[in-house]
Structures are given as C-alpha cells and as structure tokens.
Amino acid sequence: MKKQPAIELKNITKRFGKVVANKNVNLTAYRGEILSILGENGSGKTTLMNMISGIYFPDEGQIFIDEKEAVIASPKDAFDYKIGMIHQHFKLVDVFSAAENVVLGIEDGKYNLKESVKEIKKISEQYGFDIVPEKKIYTMSVSEKQTVEIMKVLYRGADILILDEPTAVLTPQETEKLFAVLRRMRDDGKCIIIITHKLHEVLSLSDRVSVLRKGEYIGTVNTAETNEAQLTEMMVGKKIALNIKRDDPKDAEERLTVNSITCVDRSGATVLDNVSFTAKSGEILGIAGIAGSGQRELLESIAGLQRLEYGDIFYFDPKTGKKESLRDKTPIQIRNMGVRLSFVPEDRLGMGLVGNMDIVDNMMLRSYTKGNSLFLKRKQPKDLALKIINDLEVVTPGVSTPVRRLSGGNVQKVLVGREIAASPTVLMVAYPVRGLDINSSYMIYNLLNEQKAKGVAVIFVGEDLDVLIELCDKIMVIGSGRITGIVDGRTTSKEEIGLLMTKAKDEGKEKNNG
Amino acid sequence: MAKDTNVKHHEPLFHVVKRDDMPSWQAWLVRFATIAISFVIIGFISMSLTGKSFGDTYELMISGVFGTLFKGGSTIMLWKYLQEIAVLLCLALALTPAFKMKFWNCGAEGQALMGGLAAIFCMIEFGGKLSEPVLICVIAVSSIVAGAIWGVIPAIFKALFNTNETLFTLMMNYIATQIIAYYVYIEGGGSNVINPVSYGNFPKVGNNDYFVNIVVVAGLIVLMYVYLKYSKQGYEISVVGESQNTARYIGINVKKVIIRTMVISGALCGVAGMLLVAGKDHSINTNLVGGQGFTAILMSWLGQFSPIVMTIMTALIVFLRIGVSKVADASLLNSSFSEIIVGFVILMVVGCEFFIHYSIKFRSKKEVKA
Structure with a gap:
C-alpha cells in the first residue's frame, strides 16, 4: 500500500528581520505515521509549525495538503484544512469546564452542551483518553489540561495534529500514557507531528524523524534505522560525547540545613509543607518534581525572598564554623552576614537579569551597593563582563548590548557567570539549561561540576530526569510542596523518581477519600 | 497585466x-524627517485655512516666537520663549524619574499647584517681614516640601496597598485645584483674584524677568541627567522600573525606592509651581499651570526619558504652540488651532516609532504559480 502524503512543505522560508528562522525547508508527513521534528532550541521547529497552523505566513515557498496547494493565512484556514495544533502553553479558560472549552469558538450556530459531551465521550473511548467533560480546568492537573487541548482539535475534526514539546511538563508515567494515545491515533490514519528535542522520546515514539539545524532542513531518517549518536550529529552538526562526568564528593560537610519549613502563598494555600533537608559542600543536590510543586518557593525561601510560616534555615560558615539562621532575613541582610549565596533563578530575564540593561549594568546588580559613594563605578563590572564574555564564550556584539538581544544560551552564561564570580559557598540553580542548545548545556554542567570540586554546595532544580540522574550526587523529589523522597543519584532509576514525583498527589487523594 | 480575477492570492x-533594532542614528533620522514633514504639512494646512502664502505663514510663526529678534530688535520675545520652555521642561523632568520607575505620575498639575500655593502663601504672609533673600529661600523650601508631600501621598498608598497610581495622582489634581480656589476666595476677599504680590519675586537680571527661571531649569537638566545615568539611586529606579522581581531578587527595597522617587518627582513639580508664582505671575489662580502638567507627560515620553532629548522636543513643541497661535491670531482663526496643530505633530512623532520598529511588506509582484 502506498503511503498517502497528508502535508508537504516546499522551499519554505521565513525571516524575522535579519534572522532567518526557516530556510528552504522541504518536508513531507504521511497519513498513519508519527513524524518527529527534531532540533535544538532556536532551530526553527516552532516557527515552521506555526506556519502550518496559520499563525505566521511564510515569506517564500508553498504548502500542499493532500497534494493540493493550500493557502493558510490564519488559524481558521488551518482548521478548514483539518490541521490542529497543541501548543506548549495551554490556551484554556480556567473557569470553564473541559466541554465548554472544547466547544468554545465553534461557529456552527448551535450550542448543545449535552450533545457535545456525548461526542467528547465517544472520542475519548475511541482513543483511550481519560477526560471528565464536566470538570473545570482550574481543578485539573497539567496532563489533564493537555488532554483537553488535544480533545479540542480532535472535536473539530482535525486529522493532522501538531504537538509542540508535549512531554515537557509530564512525568514519565504520564508521557507513556500520552504516547499510547498518539499511537492509537496514528493507527486510525491520522498524521501526527511532534516537535521535540528529547532524543529518547523520538526513538521510542516516532516512525520517522526530520531534523532541523539553525533553520535549515538537514534530513529525514527512519527511526528504526537510526540511533542517538547519529541524530545528535545531525542536530548539532558535529559529534558530541553525551556523557556528564561525576566525581565523588570530597570532604562533604554540612553547609545549609533546612529545618521543617512551611510557606503559604497569597491565597493562603500551602506551597511548602514541612520541608527538611541538608545540602553539603562539594555535592550536587538535585531537586526533581513536576513543574510548580514548590521548587521556586523553596529556593526563594533560602534566598530570603519568601516569608516562612514555620521552620528555620541554618547556614554553616566554612570559615568560622558558626551556625547562623537565615530566617526572616532580606537578601541584603544575608549578604551582609557574609553568607555567600548565589542564586540563578528560573526566570532569567524577569528576575536574574534586567533585559533592557547591558551586560555591564547587569553585572552591577550584585555589586553596585558597595562603597559609600552616591555614584556608580562601572570600571569593575565592565572588567567582570569582559572576563565572562571571554571565559564562557558569550556571543555578543559588545558589553553594551542589552541582554535581551542575546540568545537564550548567552543570557544564561551571563547570569551564571555573574553568580559564580561572587565565589559562592552555596549555589542554587533553577532549570539552568532550559532552552539552551546542547553545547551550552554541557558548558553549564561543567561549570556546576567545577563549583562542586571547589567545595560549593550546589542545589540544582532540573526537569530532565536523565540529566539529574547523571549529574547529581543526591536527588530530592518534591511533590505538592512536600519532600517525597531523597535518593542516591548513582543508584536510582527514572521510574523510581517518577513514582516519587506523583506520590504526594496520590497520598492527597487517599486523604480526601478517607 | 491581465490577471485572472479568480486567482487566489x-x-x-x-x-x-x-x-531588527535600527541603528540609533537611523532612528533619529526617521524622527527628524518626520518632524520636517509635519512642518511642511502644517504649513500647507495653515495656507489653505488662512489664504496666506507658505513663506508668510512661517514668517508669522517665527516672528510670533522670536519677535523682532532677527531684524535687530529686542530679545524680549526670546526670553519669553525660553521661559515657556523652562516651565514645561521642569515639569517633564520632574515626571521622568517616576516614569522610568513605571510609576505613572499624572499629578504634575496638582503637585505644581501645591508648590505654587506654598510660594504665594509665603509671599503674602512673610512679605515685608523677612528680607528678600531670606524670603526667597523660605519660598523655595516650602514649595519643594509642598510638591513633595502632594507627590508622596499616592506613592505611600502604592507602596503599602498597591493602589493604582494613575487614578490616585489624577484625583489629587482635583483636590489641589479646589484648595487653590478656596485660597483665592479667602485671600482675594471674594473677588476671586489675587493682585500681584511685590514681595518675594525672583530678581531681574539685567533687564530680564525670567533669568532665574531659565537658569534653575538649565541646572535641573544637568542634575537629572547625572542622577539618572550615574547615581546609585538612578540605577535603582531603572531596575525597579524594568522588573520589580529583579529588584527584589538583588535586595532593593522596592517600597523605599517608590516613595523616595515620588518625593523627588513631587518636589520638582513644586519647583515648577514656584517658578510660575515667584518667577512669573506673582499671583495665583486655579489655571496657574494651565494643563502643562499633562503636556509634560507627553514631553517626557517624546524625549524617551532622556533629559537632553526632552529639552529639544520641548523647545519644538513650545515653538509650535506660540508660533501657530500667532498665525491663528493674524487670520482670526480660533485659538484651538494651535492645540490641534501641536496634537498633530505629537501624533506624527509618536506614529513614526511604528516605522522604526516595524516595516510593512507588500505582496510581491511575482507570485509563485499555483
């Protein structure tokens, strides 16, 4: 049986100013297959898919659907061609139920929620979804919300589905469930395109893989005939060793002890619940968990940005050996106590740096208060900026370029560089490689290992379990604001961590039922 | 070219x-070109309404602003022009630190009125009782304090309760206006007019009434430039304005910065009120500031928060305001004409920013054959 092409792209080019996001991309996706679009961040995957779904219009080139040329100038056109896109960031109305969100915006003149619910249930059964049509969005977990998004496009009759990084927010178990659904849809003759940069997912799910690099189409291979090394080479353009080194910790001693802390957010909900752990010098402590389980609040509590309801945080000064409490201290007070605590927050441009300021002024954030002068001294920060640009190979037109104009990897190098320059004794990093290309990611891992070798207590909040397991000495799992387990990075497995990640939720459910 | 009408484009x-970000010289070229074009357009508009020639229109405008200066006559109009720039620029400079902090102070009008009130109060109460230099110092201090108080009230509420500063500062304007109206009623003995007070007036330098005003504002331009660019406080203002989260992260006390900056902003508005009362009118009424507190918002934005650019923009807008009203007077047009023209130019200048950040691509002629 000959495969039938569902969508074909011919010589697609898209520019944003001087930046060429896609250059002469040719791509074919067939019915009844799962095609992965693989590429590093900034390689143009999302731009390409946005052109298929009508959000952007290509500057050059043609799109063919079912072997006929198509003009997709708006998302509505895309719907008419039965193309459905599931975005990385969900677009749902929180206070509506699943069914209401699904029918929202369908202009067929009738609104019959009962019929719709029936239809939704039918589709769920067909593909093995778990969905309760009456459930409100705000009570849903991330994976449930994603299911609603998928349902939204299926309900509209889409038979070409594009999923943008669908597993970024899921646990290993949820990912498996999603994959099972996608496979069933494929067997039903739908064309599924998934955008991703995770190699093992590509290999386990897709039939074929198309690789993009820096906006250019590199090639397509059959998944069965390829391996991780080949795909990485296609993606990066050269061979790369994918190993992270891990030395044994030397003279580990207590540096930071968190003693049963509890935090509540503005609405009074508990975001950290009786959290206790110890970070030791010369060790990397990994923190794993579903996004939004209290990781941010935990790091902010240590940095003096969150008010604690209960509990205490102690710092052990390596010079004096004194034990000092950090509770109810502001960041300035903590610094003045001589605690050398560095923090690379998750939100780089919104918290760690100021996007509109240049590299020199961003260096100054940490040091400008020094001295009694009313005026700023830009000499030292400038030297530091030049040093970081040189040491960490930051690609920038100069020190006076606003950091927002740098690429994600270079922004992160500037931020990490500044935090490490303060020669910390405790270094906290949150999602430090999110959005970075492979080379920059490995540079960050190496920097963390260097700090570990210097005897810094490193706390690393990560999302990629493979990396956590390779890099960290210990991994602490957090779920719904509670520590659900601390495991040894050298002996644990992804499945064990995945189970711990959802443990708090299950316990919560039992509590409610009981 | 004959084209099939059914071709789907x-x-x-x-x-x-x-x-891409335009190089800044190119961006400035666009802005100056825009201003040049708008001058040509307003020339034509005036021509069509007044029936005067292009050249006459501009001659009227220039003579309206500079008087007989260029024909070897007096400099009196030039000083008036500079004085008008000084007051508007003073208000724009006052708003700038607040705006850089993304605190939308729409209360320059009221803050300046309160500064003016403090000045006239001192002139009336202490005039003749204190020596002139001492009196002027007292006026300066009390105007600055009055403006600062009027500015800091909304800031305190913003810092403590996160109230909306735009509405709050706007409302404070109305209160200030009513207080002035009441004061004028009491002081004017029911006549609603306060006769010019001869005490505590800024001294003439040479033959020039406005010298002090102009020098004070010229000094403020430099001070504000240095404060925003080179001082630690100016740096904190930028950080708070760009991202409060970053400010928190590095340990800036955001509340303190908001309050401190609004003290400065209000104080400088108070200075503007003092310049108007002690340096120009020697009296007060509710129309003292005359809406310049709102024009100053535009000036601060048009100047992109840079004191230097702001000076140029203010000079330009004041030139138009005076010049065009002269044209309007000469041909019996309504005085609103000058407001319309000023509004038009501002719109043009703001609109050109679109073309600095975006370009429009038309459909290319050669289409790929479907």
Missing part, C-alpha cells in the same frame, strides 16, 4: 514585519 495584500 498567495499572500495577504501586506503584512507587518518586525525590524
């Missing part, structure tokens, strides 16, 4: 594309 007729 490949692209929409035009689409908007974001540009």
Whole structure:
C-alpha cells in the first residue's frame, strides 16, 4: 500500500528581520505515521509549525495538503484544512469546564452542551483518553489540561495534529500514557507531528524523524534505522560525547540545613509543607518534581525572598564554623552576614537579569551597593563582563548590548557567570539549561561540576530526569510542596523518581477519600 | 497585466514585519524627517485655512516666537520663549524619574499647584517681614516640601496597598485645584483674584524677568541627567522600573525606592509651581499651570526619558504652540488651532516609532504559480 502524503512543505522560508528562522525547508508527513521534528532550541521547529497552523505566513515557498496547494493565512484556514495544533502553553479558560472549552469558538450556530459531551465521550473511548467533560480546568492537573487541548482539535475534526514539546511538563508515567494515545491515533490514519528535542522520546515514539539545524532542513531518517549518536550529529552538526562526568564528593560537610519549613502563598494555600533537608559542600543536590510543586518557593525561601510560616534555615560558615539562621532575613541582610549565596533563578530575564540593561549594568546588580559613594563605578563590572564574555564564550556584539538581544544560551552564561564570580559557598540553580542548545548545556554542567570540586554546595532544580540522574550526587523529589523522597543519584532509576514525583498527589487523594 | 480575477492570492495584500533594532542614528533620522514633514504639512494646512502664502505663514510663526529678534530688535520675545520652555521642561523632568520607575505620575498639575500655593502663601504672609533673600529661600523650601508631600501621598498608598497610581495622582489634581480656589476666595476677599504680590519675586537680571527661571531649569537638566545615568539611586529606579522581581531578587527595597522617587518627582513639580508664582505671575489662580502638567507627560515620553532629548522636543513643541497661535491670531482663526496643530505633530512623532520598529511588506509582484 502506498503511503498517502497528508502535508508537504516546499522551499519554505521565513525571516524575522535579519534572522532567518526557516530556510528552504522541504518536508513531507504521511497519513498513519508519527513524524518527529527534531532540533535544538532556536532551530526553527516552532516557527515552521506555526506556519502550518496559520499563525505566521511564510515569506517564500508553498504548502500542499493532500497534494493540493493550500493557502493558510490564519488559524481558521488551518482548521478548514483539518490541521490542529497543541501548543506548549495551554490556551484554556480556567473557569470553564473541559466541554465548554472544547466547544468554545465553534461557529456552527448551535450550542448543545449535552450533545457535545456525548461526542467528547465517544472520542475519548475511541482513543483511550481519560477526560471528565464536566470538570473545570482550574481543578485539573497539567496532563489533564493537555488532554483537553488535544480533545479540542480532535472535536473539530482535525486529522493532522501538531504537538509542540508535549512531554515537557509530564512525568514519565504520564508521557507513556500520552504516547499510547498518539499511537492509537496514528493507527486510525491520522498524521501526527511532534516537535521535540528529547532524543529518547523520538526513538521510542516516532516512525520517522526530520531534523532541523539553525533553520535549515538537514534530513529525514527512519527511526528504526537510526540511533542517538547519529541524530545528535545531525542536530548539532558535529559529534558530541553525551556523557556528564561525576566525581565523588570530597570532604562533604554540612553547609545549609533546612529545618521543617512551611510557606503559604497569597491565597493562603500551602506551597511548602514541612520541608527538611541538608545540602553539603562539594555535592550536587538535585531537586526533581513536576513543574510548580514548590521548587521556586523553596529556593526563594533560602534566598530570603519568601516569608516562612514555620521552620528555620541554618547556614554553616566554612570559615568560622558558626551556625547562623537565615530566617526572616532580606537578601541584603544575608549578604551582609557574609553568607555567600548565589542564586540563578528560573526566570532569567524577569528576575536574574534586567533585559533592557547591558551586560555591564547587569553585572552591577550584585555589586553596585558597595562603597559609600552616591555614584556608580562601572570600571569593575565592565572588567567582570569582559572576563565572562571571554571565559564562557558569550556571543555578543559588545558589553553594551542589552541582554535581551542575546540568545537564550548567552543570557544564561551571563547570569551564571555573574553568580559564580561572587565565589559562592552555596549555589542554587533553577532549570539552568532550559532552552539552551546542547553545547551550552554541557558548558553549564561543567561549570556546576567545577563549583562542586571547589567545595560549593550546589542545589540544582532540573526537569530532565536523565540529566539529574547523571549529574547529581543526591536527588530530592518534591511533590505538592512536600519532600517525597531523597535518593542516591548513582543508584536510582527514572521510574523510581517518577513514582516519587506523583506520590504526594496520590497520598492527597487517599486523604480526601478517607 | 491581465490577471485572472479568480486567482487566489498567495499572500495577504501586506503584512507587518518586525525590524531588527535600527541603528540609533537611523532612528533619529526617521524622527527628524518626520518632524520636517509635519512642518511642511502644517504649513500647507495653515495656507489653505488662512489664504496666506507658505513663506508668510512661517514668517508669522517665527516672528510670533522670536519677535523682532532677527531684524535687530529686542530679545524680549526670546526670553519669553525660553521661559515657556523652562516651565514645561521642569515639569517633564520632574515626571521622568517616576516614569522610568513605571510609576505613572499624572499629578504634575496638582503637585505644581501645591508648590505654587506654598510660594504665594509665603509671599503674602512673610512679605515685608523677612528680607528678600531670606524670603526667597523660605519660598523655595516650602514649595519643594509642598510638591513633595502632594507627590508622596499616592506613592505611600502604592507602596503599602498597591493602589493604582494613575487614578490616585489624577484625583489629587482635583483636590489641589479646589484648595487653590478656596485660597483665592479667602485671600482675594471674594473677588476671586489675587493682585500681584511685590514681595518675594525672583530678581531681574539685567533687564530680564525670567533669568532665574531659565537658569534653575538649565541646572535641573544637568542634575537629572547625572542622577539618572550615574547615581546609585538612578540605577535603582531603572531596575525597579524594568522588573520589580529583579529588584527584589538583588535586595532593593522596592517600597523605599517608590516613595523616595515620588518625593523627588513631587518636589520638582513644586519647583515648577514656584517658578510660575515667584518667577512669573506673582499671583495665583486655579489655571496657574494651565494643563502643562499633562503636556509634560507627553514631553517626557517624546524625549524617551532622556533629559537632553526632552529639552529639544520641548523647545519644538513650545515653538509650535506660540508660533501657530500667532498665525491663528493674524487670520482670526480660533485659538484651538494651535492645540490641534501641536496634537498633530505629537501624533506624527509618536506614529513614526511604528516605522522604526516595524516595516510593512507588500505582496510581491511575482507570485509563485499555483
């Protein structure tokens, strides 16, 4: 049986100013297959898919659907061609139920929620979804919300589905469930395109893989005939060793002890619940968990940005050996106590740096208060900026370029560089490689290992379990604001961590039922 | 070219594309070109309404602003022009630190009125009782304090309760206006007019009434430039304005910065009120500031928060305001004409920013054959 092409792209080019996001991309996706679009961040995957779904219009080139040329100038056109896109960031109305969100915006003149619910249930059964049509969005977990998004496009009759990084927010178990659904849809003759940069997912799910690099189409291979090394080479353009080194910790001693802390957010909900752990010098402590389980609040509590309801945080000064409490201290007070605590927050441009300021002024954030002068001294920060640009190979037109104009990897190098320059004794990093290309990611891992070798207590909040397991000495799992387990990075497995990640939720459910 | 009417076009007729950041000289070229074009356009508009020639229109405008200066006559109009710039610029400079902090102070009008009130109060109460130099110092201090108080009230509420500063500062304007109205009623003995007070007036330098005003504001331009660019406080203002989260992260006390900055902003508005009362009118009424507190918001934005650019923009807008009203007077047009023209130019200048950040791509002629 000959495969039938569902969508074909011919010589697609898209520019944003001087930046060429896609250059002469040719791509074919067939019915009844799962095609992965693989590429590093900034390689143009999302731009390409946005052109298929009508959000952007290509500057050059043609799109063919079912072997006929198509003009997709708006998302509505895309719907008419039965193309459905599931975005990385969900677009749902929180206070509506699943069914209401699904029918929202369908202009067929009738609104019959009962019929719709029936239809939704039918589709769920067909593909093995778990969905309760009456459930409100705000009570849903991330994976449930994603299911609603998928349902939204299926309900509209889409038979070409594009999923943008669908597993970024899921646990290993949820990912498996999603994959099972996608496979069933494929067997039903739908064309599924998934955008991703995770190699093992590509290999386990897709039939074929198309690789993009820096906006250019590199090639397509059959998944069965390829391996991780080949795909990485296609993606990066050269061979790369994918190993992270891990030395044994030397003279580990207590540096930071968190003693049963509890935090509540503005609405009074508990975001950290009786959290206790110890970070030791010369060790990397990994923190794993579903996004939004209290990781941010935990790091902010240590940095003096969150008010604690209960509990205490102690710092052990390596010079004096004194034990000092950090509770109810502001960041300035903590610094003045001589605690050398560095923090690379998750939100780089919104918290760690100021996007509109240049590299020199961003260096100054940490040091400008020094001295009694009313005026700023830009000499030292400038030297530091030049040093970081040189040491960490930051690609920038100069020190006076606003950091927002740098690429994600270079922004992160500037931020990490500044935090490490303060020669910390405790270094906290949150999602430090999110959005970075492979080379920059490995540079960050190496920097963390260097700090570990210097005897810094490193706390690393990560999302990629493979990396956590390779890099960290210990991994602490957090779920719904509670520590659900601390495991040894050298002996644990992804499945064990995945189970711990959802443990708090299950316990919560039992509590409610009981 | 004969085209099949049924051809489905490949692209929409035009689409908007974001540009790379333009080099700043190019951006300035666009802005100056825009201003030049708008001057030509207003020339033509005036011509069509007044029936005067292009050259006459501009001659009227220039003579309206500079008087007989260029024909070897007196400099009196030039000083008036500079004085008008000084007051508006003073208000714009006052707003700038607040705006850089993204605190939308719409209360320059009221803050300046309160500064003016403090000045006239001192002039009336202490005039003749204190020596003139001492009196002027007292006026300066009390105007600055009055403006600062009027500015800091909304800031305190913003810092403590996160109230909306735009509405709050606007409302404070109305209160200030009513207080002035009441004061004028009491002081004027029911006549609603306060006769010019001869005490505590800024001294003439040479033959020039406004010298002090102009020097004070010239000094403020430099001070504000240095404060924003080179001082630690100016740096904190930028950080708070760009991202409060970053400010928190590095340990800036955001509340303190908001309050401190609004003290400065209000104080400088108070200075503007003092310049108007002690340096110009020697009296007060509710129309003292005359809406310049709102024009100053535009000036601060048009100047892109840079004191230097702001000076140029203010000079330009004041030139138009005076010049065009002269044209209007000469041909019996309504005085609103000058407001319309000023509004038009501001719109042009703001609109040109779009073309600095975006370009429009029209459908290319050669379409790929479907």
